[in-house]
Amino acid sequence: MKAARKRLRRLGTVLAGAGMAVFLAGCENAIVLDPKGPVAEIQKDLIWISVLLCAVVVVPVLAIFAYIVWRYRDKPDNKAPYEPNWSHSTKLEAIWWTIPIIIVALLGYFTVRDTYKLIKPPAETAHVEPVTIQVTSMDWKWLFQYPDQGIATVNYLNIPEKTPIQFVLTSNSAMNSFWVPQLGGMMYTMPGMAMRMWLQSDGTGEYYGSGANFSGSEFAKMNFKVTSMTQDDFDAWIEKSKQEPAKLDHKAYQQLAVKGTAPIQTFGDLEPTLFNSIVIQNGGHHHPANGLDIRGAFPVKKDKQDSSAGGSQAADSAASGDQPDSSQ
């Protein structure tokens, strides 16, 4: 019996060690746990807080479980007490109603704190002029428009480092979701609506981005590379891109909208009303207030939006944040 216990303990140590090794190896490679910007940083911290708070309960309970199962197994020589009718203890039950309540309260506090924190752009870069990128998920490619710079790209994204990037997101077909794990969590793209979120990269580097919500046949091919570069490099890239002869006007957009995958592309010029017309065409005219969302407090540069929007309702509401429903 003693030998059995020893063997069991050794087995337990080996298993725990192996589990831990796999766990750490898995975490080391995980891009979500290797953040490169403030949003992903907050989310990573929160992930670890929740892991710890859960572990505080789960690990001891697993240990108690193993102990009880071993101690009270049905063996003729087992001398552990047997009380077949012991079935209630107010004190004990009060304890285990209370423990999870405390854990949930703690975790709830951190959750709510960060939910509100992530509405606002980071204070450290509040003085930096944000870059706006209009994102459209299409069948089955990503269109990125830089309205202020007057260029557009397909299936790749370049951003300046240490600058808040304001994403305005929509879809021209099925729902999708825009996700660059090392910069931050995802946000749905939906037709006829302009969602918003902000991300920021704290240094230069290349990140993996993808569509996260199934949108049909070639959904698996909807990933893209995000390159974070210095402001100088970014400016140089913008200048170079402007030399590209292709212009993203309505006709080019129609060609791009044909179902199918697409290679990476750069458009040196941009029809400024295009993004708004994508939102409007896909149903935005029915839902003038659909630019409102969790990240609504983020400052869209209203003057620029207006000048490009040509008075469209969707863009107006996205910009001002709150507008009465005027179309119905």
Next chain:
Amino acid sequence: MWDSIKEFAGDFFVTGDPLIYGADVSIALVSVAIVFVLTYFKKWKWLWTEWLTTVDHKKIGIMYLIASLLMLFRGGVDALLMRTQLALPEVEFLQADHYNAIFTTHGTIMILFMAMPMMFALFNMVVPLQLGARDVAFPFLNALSFWLFLFGAMLFNISFVIGGSPDAGWLSYPPLSELSGSPGRGQDFYIWGIQISGIGSLMTGINFIVTILKMRAPGMKLMKMPLFSWSVLSSCITILFAFPILTVTLALLFLDRYFGAHFFTLDGGGMSMMYVNLIWMWGHPEVYIVVLPAFGIFSEIVATFSRKTIFGYKSMVFAMMVISVLSFFTWVHHFYTMGSSADVNSFFAISTMAIAIPTGVKVFNWLFTMYRGRISFELPMLWTMGFIPCFLVGGATGVMLAVAPADFQYHNSYFLIAHFHQVLIGGVVFGYLAGIYYWWPKLFGFKLDEKRGRWGFWTWNIGFYLCFFPQYFLGLDGMTRRVYTYEWDRGWAALNFTSTIGAFLMGLGFIFQVWQIAWSVRNGQRDKTGDIWNGRTLEWSIPSPPPAYNFAVVPQVRKVDDWWHEKEDRAKGIERPKQELEPIHMPKNSGIPFIMSGFWFLVGFGFTFDWIWMVIIGFLGVFGSLYARSFTYDVDYYIPVDEVKRTEQKLRGATR
């Protein structure tokens, strides 16, 4: 003429994929074999009178069980096909559209046509016996529920050889599931398959609520009711409020697709987010609908195999009721990233975490039921032992997912996939398997073989952890769900390959179980006593398998775990007073549920193929069946005392 037939067949049958042709051939062969066997052994009449027309809850339970195991097989094959495709990067085993169809049918089948009927199998097999009742409250309705489920499930299942499978995901978000995104027939099969079986699910919910509230043996106050029956009550109450939402949602989607309505299409002024809200208002309670009975099963098993009264009975009841209420207030956690405000996300984050409280309490109570007990590890208990650590970790990752800002990083990734498989397999499937092992001897009169069962248990469990633990890390490494392929430079190959190995181990576990059942039919230990586990509740007080009327005399209940106490009294020499036999009132068999459900099938098939004549025939048949039933007055009969006496003597003669 020939051309038009060819054109029709090309549209009607799914063509072009060798895997599908293989399925066509095997379906044809199996059908021929079934017809041959039934004809050769002259079993058609037996099939009709004993099974297709039965209203006996035990037989209906067995039919649910067989159907759900078949669906587990189908859904499992889907899973293995997917895991084969994902084993390595850039595998060209399945085409994109085929893969998309497979994950859609895998999800739909596993939840609606595997978990639900397996749960209903256990409801039917156990609840009336636990309550000391002779049948459910509405036996005819019960049969109708089963046949609606089966015909709905068949309608959904034939889509992969006829007309084409749905491929917009198991919850089919619009606009992808609208005509614009899914012009094929698959989505219509999806709508009608679920609608028809959904009516059955709702009726089962009503039936068991009434059964539990009205049919308990005298003396069995609600607070003396076995915990499994309590779990069924909480699950059925949840069904009662959740399933109508599903029906309405799919009806609206049908109107969109069939009549060009615009409930969920933005360009007509509709709102696809409304669908997402509605479907999860059903979808989230649905997971509690299936897991609550598993909690009930574990409560019965832990007490029986620790030979100890369940710890904290009142807490257990309270916890289940709290869960069934809270389950309606968490649906938004399925789409935190759809742009709800911080207020909304905070509310739903907290309400979701709050469900961990009663669930955690249940785990503690199970642990302390074992504490100072005597634990034996027969198969039902073994699966319970597999469940506890698995569900603890799955619950913890569930709490992690509830943390709204962190969920922005988990949502739609393999982290989520790993989590819900861990709670649905580790909680629901392990629970139902434990329940099946536990009550199998009661229903069939023999025990399932221990040795083969243990092989099954270990391959299932090792396979499970190998399959799903790597997926947590894949999710954290950016792998999103529903991708049919990925590139080498993502570095996901090793984890995916491990996951695939695990999936095939689970498949092997299933094969062991099938072997175990086949072996035990001939060689399994026969149950002569009716109380093979030294049970605690009323179902163990009657012979296995029970006679059609279950209880010769309706038991008088005094305590929780009444049968256990009766046995204790007997050991002390105290016998309870003998009751006189009386003629037993029983419902008569009816073919109407089967026929009516067949007509519903025609309705669904007609709508799917746009054949209005078939829809009309179907509806006429449905209403005809309703009419026929309404004017059937000869619906019951009495079993005379003599016959009861003879049956009881035959069943119990040797023992008492």
